[in-house]
Amino acid sequence: MEDRGPELFVVSDGTGETAVAAVRAAATQFLETFRVRTFGETRHESQVRRVMDRAAEDGALVVFTVVNESITRLIRDLAIEKGVPAVDLLGPLISALASHYKLSPQLRPGILHGFSEDYFKRIEAVEFAVRHDDGANLHTLFQADLVLAGVSRTSKTPLSMYLAQRGYRTGNVPIVPGVEPPRELMEIDPRKVIGLVSDAPALLEIRRARIRQLRASPYLAYADADAVDEELRRARELYRRQGWRVVDITGKAVEEAAARILELHQEGRPA
Helix, strand or coil: CCCCCCEEEEEEECHHHHHHHHHHHHHCCCCCCCEEEEEEECCCHHHHHHHHHHHHHCEEEEECCCCHHHHHHHHHHHHHHHCCEEEECCHHHHHHHHHHHHCCCCCCCCCCCCCCCHHHHHHHHHHEEEHHHHHHHHHHHHHHCCEEEECCCCCHHHHHHHHHHCCCCCCEEECCCCCCHHHHHHHHCCCHEEECHHHHCHHHHHHHHHHHHCCCCCCCHHHCCCHHHHHHHHHHHHHHHHCCEEECCCCCHHHHHHHHHHHHHHCCCCC
């Protein structure tokens, strides 16, 4: 059975998008794939108690953006009582702003984003990226602004989520050895598609680290040097044949690789 990865609970008295964005940005620094569950509109004690009970059962870390002082205090108290690690994203910053500038915060839930057109665009993009992660919902992939293609462990999901936070509807499709790429990917406007590659030794090390985490057999073709070389060669060949631009993610932070993807995207847009 596949390891589903550690679980994170995002608790908010608003939509939770602020905390989710922060969590996903932090998660890009790890090889592990985190499962993020969002509990929005959490404004009552009964809701908090249910979430904290579940977090204790699942061994989850709780990240919260709650402005109501009594609810914040309850989360902290229950975290101590139940042994649940909890991170307050907004409380320390609001306190620092209030103290330094001698201001009184409004402490109204749900006002972090406002309702600008840009906000709704980013929300739509994030939802699109979640629905179109790892080759899912190919029948609507054509609606993407960007599509990332790549072999396993070339940062497709972290990059998709980062680009979505910037407002770009991004899907990603894995290139699997011995399996023909899906027709929907091959028919996408090639100006939308970015092929991701990596230096073979770097990719090999990432895959071997993943296998160690999963306690799987170290002799899988997934982490075989020759097999990885062949995967990358075939992927590059596919990208050339389809006329897709290529981004090498080797040694690049998600932000750096995403910046390069957006450069190519802008260059490829019709005049």
